[in-house]
Amino acid sequence: MKLLLIGSGGREHALAWAFSKSPRLTKLYAAPGNAGIAKVAELSDLDVSNHDAVIDFCRSKEIDLVVVGPEAPLVVGLVDDLEAAGIKAFGPSKAAAQLEGSKAFTKGVCDEADIPTAGYGRFDNAEAALAYVREKGAPIVVKADGLAAGKGVVVAMTLQEAEDAVRACFEGSFGAAGAEVVVEEFLEGEEASFFVISDGTNALPLATAQDHKRAHDGDTGPNTGGMGAYSPAPVMTDELVSEVMNRVIEPTIATLAKRGTPFKGVLYAGLMITTEGPKLIEYNTRFGDPECQVLLMRLKSDILDIILASVEGQLATTSATWRDEVALSVVMAAKGYPGSYDKGTEIRGLDQLSSDALEVFHAGTKQDGNRLLANGGRVLNVTALGATVREAQQNAYKAVSRIDWPEGFCRSDIGWRAIERKPDQ
Ligand code: AMP
Numbered sequence: 001m002k003l004l005l006i007g008s009g010g011r012e013h014a015l016a017w018a019f020s021k022s023p024r025l026t027k028l029y030a031a032p033g034n035a036g037i038a039k040v041a042e043l044s045d046l047d048v049s050n051h052d053a054v055i056d057f058c059r060s061k062e063i064d065l066v067v068v069g070p071e072a073p074l075v076v077g078l079v080d081d082l083e084a085a086g087i088k089a090f091g092p093s094k095a096a097a098q099l100e101g102s103k104a105f106t107k108g109v110c111d112e113a114d115i116p117t118a119g120y121g122r123f124d125n126a127e128a129a130l131a132y133v134r135e136k137g138a139p140i141v142v143k144a145d146g147l148a149a150g151k152g153v154v155v156a157m158t159l160q161e162a163e164d165a166v167r168a169c170f171e172g173s174f175g176a177a178g179a180e181v182v183v184e185e186f187l188e189g190e191e192a193s194f195f196v197i198s199d200g201t202n203a204l205p206l207a208t209a210q211d212h213k214r215a216h217d218g219d220t221g222p223n224t225g226g227m228g229a230y231s232p233a234p235v236m237t238d239e240l241v242s243e244v245m246n247r248v249i250e251p252t253i254a255t256l257a258k259r260g261t262p263f264k265g266v267l268y269a270g271l272m273i274t275t276e277g278p279k280l281i282e283y284n285t286r287f288g289d290p291e292c293q294v295l296l297m298r299l300k301s302d303i304l305d306i307i308l309a310s311v312e313g314q315l316a317t318t319s320a321t322w323r324d325e326v327a328l329s330v331v332m333a334a335k336g337y338p339g340s341y342d343k344g345t346e347i348r349g350l351d352q353l354s355s356d357a358l359e360v361f362h363a364g365t366k367q368d369g370n371r372l373l374a375n376g377g378r379v380l381n382v383t384a385l386g387a388t389v390r391e392a393q394q395n396a397y398k399a400v401s402r403i404d405w406p407e408g409f410c411r412s413d414i415g416w417r418a419i420e421r422k423p424d425q
């Protein structure tokens with residue numbers, strides 16, 4: 001098969017790496033890709049926001065399947081336009097991607113299907129939102145409704161912070177994404193991510209993972225896209241997985257199907273494991289980044305078999321098998337991330353690092369002759385397997401210590417919650 005992969009991050013490098021192991025693959029293109037993806041794919045500078053250009057590219061290269069990595073092209077309907085042109089594409093339609101594109105939409109699905117989630121109010125003006133915030137008191141969570149690159153959520157510990165967040169949204173801090181605001185009850189517990197792939201009717205559970213969203217050790221510092229991840233997440237017991245399937249995932253898939261907008265693609269549930277059981281914090285409609293990297297290191301099945309089964313409605317007869325080992329990924333970022341940072345600094349020492357139990361996925365890199373340069377905030381994902389979380393952690397950090405990149409930094413405690421939970425693991 002000839003494939004076109006859309007995206008340029010560590011998630012897409014992990015996908016490209018997994019595709020390149022599949023006997024189904026004959027040729028892989030990536031747009032725009034990065035220096036790591038270029039090792040297994042031909043890069044194209046195609047403008048992916050121009051859907052006609054993507055369609056022309058697919059026709060001229062005889063692409064059999066397009067896989068969309070990030071959320072932005074899904075939310076604007078790239079998959080709908082490809083399908084209308086007769087080109088197979090993996091990922092949800094514009095209507096189904098509203099599960100990520102609008103927090104109020106997801107709350108509506110939760111109401112309709114009685115899915116456990118934080119109590120909330122939704123508002124289209126500051127006055128009403130402020131009144132609600134004052135009535136409920138802090139701590140409380142204020143969210144811009146639309147896509148805000150992970151920046152539209154304020155977990156307010158004081159009333160003042162909550163009021164400021166409401167005002168910032170309606171004053172346009174998040175552009176159109178903040179025209180509507182969801183104010184939510186503050187949930188306490190441990191967070192976990194759970195991934196399934198759906199074909200519109202069936203949901204195939206993938207695996208659990210835990211991300212580390214804060215920039216610095218001990219879960220301090222500003223929120224980021226994710227500084228590291230590991231899979232499986234021990235907080236998600238088999239019992240919790242089946243409860244989440246029954247009470248969260250399956251009702252969501254059934255509700256979207258009933259509405260005539262079936263969900264096909266990866267559904268990523270962000271969960272809070274509270275004393276009252278698991279509650280849905282949010283949905284994403286694509287693989288997490290860096291969660292995808294750890295999931296794919298553990299996946300024994302051919303990812304293309306699973307993706308094709310989703311596209312063709314065949315998931316009921318498809319299964320996924322996983323390595324027993326733990327996978328853990330450490331994100332190396334440019335100093336200053338998630339604030340401002342330099343691009344173009346040189347990275348050395350990657351050549352001898354990859355092995356069966358270790359992959360260094362590129363997240364933001366660019367090749368300049370024989371020099372590898374940093375080209376983004378999150379730059380490398382050093383991803384290792386191990387018999388236990390501790391062993392995977394040691395393997396990943398051993399590799400990190402061999403990478404020569406003075407302008408980069410990483411957290412030194414990825415996996416700490418799992419290790420604290422079971423110190424012998
Ligand atoms: P979201 O973009 O909705 O995932 O929110 C980003 C982060 O904010 C989550 O990963 C949580 O850490 C936190 N968060 C979101 N909603 C809540 C909530 N209702 N209670 C507590 N923390 C929350």
Ligand code: GLY
Nearest residue numbers: 225226288289290
């Ligand atoms: N790691 C969080 C995300 O992909 O949204």
